[in-house]
Amino acid sequence: MKQIFEPRTVALIGASRDELSVGHGIIKNLIYGGVFKTQYNIPFKGKTYLVNPNAKSILGLKCYPSILNIKSRIDLAIIAVPASFVPSIVKDCIKKKVKGIIVISAGFSETGPKGRKLQEQILKDVTKANIPLIGPNCLGIINTKHINASFAPSTPPQGHIGFITQSGALADSIIDWAIEKNYGFSKIISVGNSASKDVSDFISYLAKDKDTKSITIYLEALNNGKKFMQAVKKCKKPIVILKGGKTDFGKEAITTHTGTLAGSYKVYNAAFKQLGITIVEDIESLFLYAKLLSEFKKIKNNIAIITNGGGCGVVTADLCSAEGINLAKLSPSTLQKLDASGKMHPAYSRSNPLDIIGDALSIRYKTALDCVLSQKNISAAIVIQTLQTMTDPVENAKVIVKLKKKYPKKPIIALFMGGKFTKAGKHYLEIYNIPVFEFPNKAVKALKALIK
């Protein structure tokens, strides 16, 4: 797979002048790292060759009539021509001895018997030639450190989450979201119809990839359950999965989406659990959990809540209880430290949730969080900030970032409730990779994912 994810030379067959086309988007992603500009886009570090028999050059790059006219060796061929032309292009690629192929084009097994035949044809050829192929009917792949070989709008920040998806559109939206929220990815892989390489192959690949610390998967259907189980068993990294097509409505939707059958969710679910995979029900959790699991080992079920708003502490405590999260008792020595600090309000709660009262400035947050995290049996904290007139969201965020450094093994989840006057603090936390939420429910669920 190395030639697909770290190629030195790439040929794009189906390079297009039409700015709205897929074949144009891929050129931009190769040259600039994105169709839309962001600070995370990186140009492909190798050399790009365009193939288009009807153009001399596009965006300053020379066009070749066929891949066979390119003199240089080609590591990766990306194909984005109408489906009916793909089999002969694949033959050309094999003749050219490319090291890997991505077929972006749609119009294969997802469209019916005729498309299935085309797909079988290319599969037969690449199998015989022993060339790895991604797709067809996919968005492509992104290696955030090396290449954006896709028609996604842009590249996400670099980081440690690997994402394998049976929906390319999902990847597009997640990239946009990740840019805003500073979620870092190592590789994004849109598997499409998985004619040759499938989800299991990419799990095996990411299991060995040094930039990937956790693996997220959006899965609709598996062709080979045994292969999947073997790949997961060998993988020592945390895997988080969202399975589409759990219910009748979802299964029906999959039939029209990819033409595959979703199978029984019960069977999938049982297998996932047995394999130690973290199962989620919604999209955001997929990446949130992966981010947390890539950073922290699983922790003991003994957490603390610090809050400057009593009611929000109550609601968060209720949600913890409902999720089976245990609120540790504050030890006499912790209370002593808090009392001795001279920073607490006379009416502070002296219990967990630790209510540090509405007039808390950041020094009180610092003292409280430090005292609580220094209590040995407390393994994590939720820090709640409601917006009072004296509240300083950015200073509070800085306190959290500093204490994260002091207690690197104890996750801190921030719950900064508010909007206009709170967002600068939230943004600061996002930049420093502290999970931050607006409402208790998600903060509690995030912490839940980390508990043994």
Place this chain on the structure above:
Amino acid sequence: MKQIFEPRTVALIGASRDELSVGHGIIKNLIYGGVFKTQYNIPFKGKTYLVNPNAKSILGLKCYPSILNIKSRIDLAIIAVPASFVPSIVKDCIKKKVKGIIVISAGFSETGPKGRKLQEQILKDVTKANIPLIGPNCLGIINTKHINASFAPSTPPQGHIGFITQSGALADSIIDWAIEKNYGFSKIISVGNSASKDVSDFISYLAKDKDTKSITIYLEALNNGKKFMQAVKKCKKPIVILKGGKTDFGKEAITTHTGTLAGSYKVYNAAFKQLGITIVEDIESLFLYAKLLSEFKKIKNNIAIITNGGGCGVVTADLCSAEGINLAKLSPSTLQKLDASGKMHPAYSRSNPLDIIGDALSIRYKTALDCVLSQKNISAAIVIQTLQTMTDPVENAKVIVKLKKKYPKKPIIALFMGGKFTKAGKHYLEIYNIPVFEFPNKAVKALKALIK
């Protein structure tokens, strides 16, 4: 209560020069409508008198040594002095024949027997004088059209949600959030210790208030269940409630928060259900549901999903199914209309979720949404947008706003997945009061709240 929510003259006893104090924040809220500037802040429309025996004037307003020195009639007295002084100040207010009192000061029943005694004292006096009192130990109240009589950081947008809360800090954060998300409020009432007027009284008040279309309540404990039931039974407006202290951790947190006992949630829950109250588990849902319920009547369980991303359609369909939401079958005439429009992609799904394919421009969204909502038995739609390079989030948002006007009784929930390049579209939807979400889970739950 009119004199509290629509006073013509207000006296603030405990006006302070100290910029970080509660007694200073209230002055700013009266004069400017907020401590922090926003476009929603409105100055109090009546006349403000400050009482502070140690100052000549604050922020340009003359200070009086006592309320008894003010010659004008006083409708509302706001008290923000240390608890031990409150009983004598209340006596002055009664002597002055004020029409209503808000006691902001803390240090009463929430602190123990001594505070309880002080509270009983003021309660006895105001009851005898038949003067309504809010508090003590509260944030105050906001009538978004008339007065900000609180120490909240600012005023939320005007609108139709009434909010009664046993946590003042919660109100502060929600105001900040509402400014960002354009959630409109009629009245915000922080009840504090509810010595005299309690949650039930405010339900009765909001039930008759012409600006309030739905009522939200954050409740920790009720002193008088029968009174509450009577108030709710008489109220014809939708009520949404979040009960703090459902679980052991939550109950314990309440004891330190307000000193009250939370009682059995089972009993509360059964009563709420019987009374037709919408019960929520998290804070955001409180206002989201209230906003939806203030705008729409409950709808039939027959909805449609429109999406430009197959996988997101699958996940959303799964979540609908799990919540018992029915996806209606697209009728032959709807499909005929879609086909005849000439705007659909050849591979569009022809089923519900209606997958209009990743290259959908806004004209295709418009055609699809219009056709689907014109099908009589479809009562609402979730519109999903994933971010492809050709996607235009603002144009899609405009389509949704226009079709909301065409089908005013059919709720449209927007699910715009993304971040940086999507937010302008989301912001447009927020301005036009279309509920918009980033991930499927919340969109589905929002729709669920509206289904009969």
